[in-house]
Amino acid sequence: MKTYSHERLAALARDRGMSEEYLRDLRVVSSVLPFKVNEYVADQLIDWSAAPDDPVFRLTFPHRDMLPPDVFENIAALHDSGAPRDVLRKAAADAQELLNPHPGDQLEANVPTLDGRRLDGLQHKYDETLLVFPSQGQTCHAYCGYCFRWAQFVGVAELRQALRSPEDLTGYLANHREVTDVLFTGGDPMIMKTAVLKRWIEPLLDPAMESVRTLRFGTKALSYWPARFTSDADAGDLLRLLERCVAAGRHVAVMAHFSHPRELETPVVRDAITRVRSTGAVIRAQAPLIAHVNDRADAWSRMWQQLVELGVVPYYMFVERDTGARSYFGVPLAEALDIYNNAIRGVSGLARSARGPVMSASPGKVLLDSVTTVAGERVFSLRLLQARDARLVGRQFFARYDPKAEWFDDLRPALGSWFPGQPDPEASQPPQAGDR
Numbered sequence: 001m002k003t004y005s006h007e008r009l010a011a012l013a014r015d016r017g018m019s020e021e022y023l024r025d026l027r028v029v030s031s032v033l034p035f036k037v038n039e040y041v042a043d044q045l046i047d048w049s050a051a052p053d054d055p056v057f058r059l060t061f062p063h064r065d066m067l068p069p070d071v072f073e074n075i076a077a078l079h080d081s082g083a084p085r086d087v088l089r090k091a092a093a094d095a096q097e098l099l100n101p102h103p104g105d106q107l108e109a110n111v112p113t114l115d116g117r118r119l120d121g122l123q124h125k126y127d128e129t130l131l132v133f134p135s136q137g138q139t140c141h142a143y144c145g146y147c148f149r150w151a152q153f154v155g156v157a158e159l160r161q162a163l164r165s166p167e168d169l170t171g172y173l174a175n176h177r178e179v180t181d182v183l184f185t186g187g188d189p190m191i192m193k194t195a196v197l198k199r200w201i202e203p204l205l206d207p208a209m210e211s212v213r214t215l216r217f218g219t220k221a222l223s224y225w226p227a228r229f230t231s232d233a234d235a236g237d238l239l240r241l242l243e244r245c246v247a248a249g250r251h252v253a254v255m256a257h258f259s260h261p262r263e264l265e266t267p268v269v270r271d272a273i274t275r276v277r278s279t280g281a282v283i284r285a286q287a288p289l290i291a292h293v294n295d296r297a298d299a300w301s302r303m304w305q306q307l308v309e310l311g312v313v314p315y316y317m318f319v320e321r322d323t324g325a326r327s328y329f330g331v332p333l334a335e336a337l338d339i340y341n342n343a344i345r346g347v348s349g350l351a352r353s354a355r356g357p358v359m360s361a362s363p364g365k366v367l368l369d370s371v372t373t374v375a376g377e378r379v380f381s382l383r384l385l386q387a388r389d390a391r392l393v394g395r396q397f398f399a400r401y402d403p404k405a406e407w408f409d410d411l412r413p414a415l416g417s418w419f420p421g422q423p424d425p426e427a428s429q430p431p432q433a434g435d436r
């Protein structure tokens with residue numbers, strides 16, 4: 001797999017006809033934020049005749065508006081004047097700090113321990129689901145410009161959270177029988193060679209690990225490198241590994257990241273989807289809603305319809321997190337809800353398994369259900385789909401309507417409503433079935 005970043009990325013863009021002015025923007029922005037594409041993204045997904053407005057180009061290539069204007073100008077001036085490397089590096093590091101590299105408190109708040117030792121690389125936020133970040137899976141076949149893990153790709157050291165040893169995973173699971181779902185994530189776990197992946201997965205198929213019912217893989221490989229499932233040297237071994245998981249009675253869920261219907265249109269991705277499905281695994285699709293790439297209802301309804309036809313289950317439409325190039329990719333919540341509703345109206349019930357807009361915020365997964373007027377006040381009606389405290393799952397709450405709000409932290413309680421983070425008024429009562 002040929003990949004392009006930094007100067008090679010600039011050379012690729014020049015080869016494909018991008019202007020000198022754009023190449024300057026590319027060099028400035030890619031000295032702060034991480035970018036990487038591969039030959040498949042460049043040759044089969046991007047429509048160069050439509051660049052820079054092509055959605056996959058927008059998804060994977062730098063744009064000057066990804067940096068605040070003053071930061072862009074400052075770094076551009078350093079580039080233009082041929083500033084020494086260490087000066088540039090310092091300016092880039094300062095700019096990275098301004099872009100909120102540590103969104104929320106995810107990294108610190110949910111790290112479990114085993115025998116008193118911190119297991120960096122596991123995240124256990126919801127009782128039933130454990131997130132695993134295997135150390136060999138902490139990169140991707142290409143990068144999304146909006147990735148909330150961007151800081152780890154530029155090597156901000158304290159953010160590298162990764163689990164080295166499969167024994168730590170099985171050790172933790174043996175003490176935590178409430179975990180039914182193990183979710184391998186990254187980066188992209190499908191970047192790992194099959195032989196490496198096997199060392200993580202095989203122990204979970206052991207009869208001693210019967211409490212683990214579902215193996216999930218969060219991946220964008222179907223989109224960025226579908227050959228992983230078709231013609232890579234170890235593609236067949238990977239498919240056989242998934243088959244063995246299914247044969248061992250586990251549900252295998254490939255949580256595929258698809259941002260735009262374009263990603264579903266090449267013969268190789270269709271072949272890859274067919275092969276993965278033939279193992280008995282179920283593919284579910286999710287992606288954030290982002291400006292310049294998929295902020296139109298018809299992009300989502302076309303994508304969901306095609307997914308259903310390909311046997312893939314639409315799952316989540318996420319809201320872009322408050323980090324990195326959010327000022328460029330962010331979409332206000334009210335607009336996101338309109339896009340979701342218009343997209344859902346355009347598809348049949350089979351594609352309405354897609355839930356959104358959903359924010360993966362510190363109290364849990366927050367769904368924006370509707371904008372409504374109650375007692376003369378315009379409000380957002382929201383619901384917790386996932387919560388650290390399982391008794392709060394399904395709980396509805398209200399926030400003041402704010403057409404500019406883009407994230408959970410921008411919301412304020414309305415109508416005297418309970419709000420996540422506040423004491424639970426129903427805590428003294430036993431959990432009720434209706435709360436689910």
Ligand SMILES: *Cc1c(COP(=O)(O)O)cnc(C)c1O
Pocket residue numbers: 123125126129130131183360365385386
């Ligand atoms: C989304 C998420 C999960 C999985 O939630 P589901 O609703 O079961 O898909 C697990 N852990 C974390 C931290 C998450 O953000």
Ligand code: SF4
Pocket residue numbers: 139140142143144146147148149186187188219220257
């Ligand atoms: S595939 Fe996922 S982890 Fe990788 S760059 Fe894109 S959003 Fe980030």
